[in-house]
Each structure stands twice: as structure tokens, then as C-alpha cells.
């Protein structure tokens with residue numbers, strides 16, 4: 001398969017027509033799915049933000065047949081890939097792509113709320129902090145009481161990086177765009193949760209110094 005560079009992706013993704021293949025998703029999807037199935041609802045609607053290639057959507061929706069999965073991304077190339085993955089998956093419980101930019105006040109899916117879950121994988125450190133703010137504001141608005149927000153990615157904890165490789169990754173993100181960077185779970189993210197009626201339920205250590213982080217709407 002030919003390689004194509006992708007502007008927001010920090011990796012070279014192979015493609016087959018519109019369908020993109022993410023090497024990092026191939027590495028992390030099974031570990032994410034194991035935790036996700038354990039901690040997230042098994043019915044109702046789950047909204048995926050920054051779905052990228054669409055591979056996580058297929059992998060997770062196929063594991064949760066009782067869930068209605070909606071995949072969104074603001075990037076047109078990503079949406080074309082998501083559409084192709086959805087079409088090829090044949091999954092009846094997976095829909096999209098939705099053109100959702102979390103920095104906008106309206107996400108265009110309000111009529112489908114309340115959601116049982118919102119999920120965003122590897123997004124908030126590869127976007128300005130306004131994206132994290134918008135994500136929490138939207139989750140606070142659109143989640144049902146008891147609904148959950150699931151984040152996956154690298155986080156620093158109480159102001160300290162959890163590994164030298166994450167510190168180097170943070171520096172490389174900031175060199176690319178000074179508005180990007182590894183977020184601090186306690187310093188940056190916990191206040192956003194509190195402002196929007198969400199409570200940190202669990203932070204699960206994942207391979208390669210990442211975390212799965214679960215918030216619940218009270």
C-alpha cells in the first residue's frame with residue numbers, strides 16, 4: 001500500500017483508497033478495547049470525537065453490539081477514511097462520519113443526546129487546549145447523568161512527566177505547534193471536569209506510558 005503523509009497525524013499512514021491505516025492504532029487498539037469494554041456502558045449512544053482513520057470506531061463498536069456508535073472528526077480526509085471503514089465493516093451499530101469540531105458551541109448531534117458515553121483517543125495533546133475545553137464542555141452538556149467520558153493518551157501527573165519519552169514527546173509536539181502538548185491530568189484536565197459536572201472515576205496505566213482516563217457525569 002502506498003504511504004501518504006497526513007497533516008495532523010504524527011505518523012506515516014498507509015492507505016487503500018480513502019481508507020487510512022494507523023500504525024499506532026494497530027499497536028494500541030486491543031489494550032484500549034479491553035479497558036473500554038470494562039469501564040464504559042454497553043448500551044445507549046457513544047459519540048467518538050477525533051476518530052481519525054475510523055479504525056478505533058470499528059474495533060470498539062464491533063465489541064459492543066448493544067451500543068449505537070457515532071464517529072466524528074473535523075478533518076475531511078479523516079471523515080473520508082471513517083466513511084470507508086464504516087462501509088467495509090458492515091456494522092449496523094456504527095454511523096458517521098459527523099463533522100464535529102469540539103471548539104464550536106454546537107456539535108450538530110444535539111438532537112441525538114443524551115449520550116451514554118463520549119470518547120476521544122489521542123486528541124487533546126495534538127490540538128490547542130481549546131479542544132480539551134470544548135470536549136469537556138460538550139461532554140458536560142450532552143452526557144446523560146451517569147454517562148462517561150473516556151480519554152486515551154499520554155498525561156503528565158501532578159506536574160511531572162511519567163517517563164522521559166513522554167517529556168521528549170511533549171517537547172516535539174510543542175516544537176510542531178506551541179499550542180499542542182501533553183496535558184497534566186490533575187493541573188489541566190481535572191479543573192475542566194469539575195467546571196462541567198464531571199468526576200474523575202479512574203485512570204488506568206496503559207502500555208507505552210499512556211493512560212485510559214474515565215470521567216463520570218454526576
Ligand SMILES: C[S@@+](CC[C@H](N)C(=O)[O-])C[C@H]1O[C@@H](n2cnc3c(N)ncnc32)[C@H](O)[C@@H]1O
Pocket residue numbers: 008009010022025049050051052053056073074075078100101102103120121122123126127131
Ligand atoms: C492524532 S489524531 C488521532 C486519531 C484517532 N483517534 C487515533 O487515535 O488514531 C487526532 C484527531 O483529532 C482531530 N481533532 C483535532 N482537533 C479537533 C477538534 N477541535 N475537534 C474534534 N477533533 C479534533 C483531528 O482531526 C485528528 O483526526
